[in-house]
Amino acid sequence: MSENITDKISLHRGRKIERVRKLRGWTQSELATKLGVSKQAISKLEQSENIGDEKLGEVARALEVTFEGLRDFSEEKVLYNTNNFYENCGVSASNIVANVENIHNPLKETIEMFERQLIAVRNDLLEVVKQNISSKK
Known part of the structure; x- marks a missing residue:
């Protein structure tokens, strides 16, 4: 089935x-x-x-x-042809397949961008808090 x-x-x-x-x-x-x-x-x-x-x-x-x-x-043909193409180049298809998602992964790039923005906002917020504490002394 x-x-x-x-x-x-x-x-x-x-x-x-x-x-x-x-x-x-x-x-x-x-x-x-x-x-x-x-x-x-x-x-x-x-x-x-x-x-x-x-x-x-x-x-x-x-x-x-x-x-x-x-x-x-078919995906099988793509993998088969990729494997045969790189066979004599010292590169294995499994290495290529393992890295395919790293070639263009918009979700990963978006998450990394938001993480960088969060760090920047956190640093800005810490600076404002420090200035607030300093001005109250």
């Missing part, structure tokens, strides 16, 4: 579009602009299991990949 679910997910064309879009580092809005449609249309497209070849071809061109590459996309 789990094989059927896995097969269905791997054949889900909308999910393939979403994964390739994310690998390109694009937002739904960016892809929507390239296709001349709304962000909501992209969201709906990425949820669609069945997408005709003509539409898939348009999306592939917008994503700047081949039709076949998008149609046949």
Whole structure:
């Protein structure tokens, strides 16, 4: 039964579009602009299991990949090809996969920014408290 679910997910064309879009580092809005449609249309497209070849071809061109590459996309192929590409370079795919999230992680960057802002506000507040205490003496 789990094989059927896995097969269905791997054949889900909308999910393939979403994964390739994310690998390109694009937002739904960016892809929507390239296709001349709304962000909501992209969201709906990425949820669609069945997408005709003509539409898939348009999306592939917008994503700047081949039709076949998008149609046949799978995460396993990406990992396999990455591993084979780097095999003779002294870099392992596991190292690459482990570091992928560090390449562009907006949530991590946002948290770090807020942490820096909190430290700055804390330091400002401490300075105000020190000045208050000094002025009361």
